Amino acid sequence: MISQDPPARLRALRARAGHGDDWRGTPQGDRLEHELAPLGVEIVHFSATVHxxxxxxxxxxxxxxxERPDLETVAT
Structure with missing residues (x-):
């Protein structure tokens, strides 16, 4: 059974998060990596696609x- 505690769930699932490579080296990207690293989350940076x-x-x-898209998700 997986814990209901979010950090424990992330560790149990060995989570990975993806972001565009435009986040790499930015204050937001660095903060995200710093906050998620102790939880065992690996950030994978994807190269930008032109089209x-x-x-x-x-x-x-x-x-x-x-489904109606989540406006917060669409905005990111």
């Missing part, structure tokens, strides 16, 4: 799944 939009992909997937 792909994460917002467009999330919106399309939400439409396929019949």
């Amino acid at each position: 792909a939009s994460g917002t467009a992909l999330r919106t399309a997937l939400a439409a396929i799944e019949g």
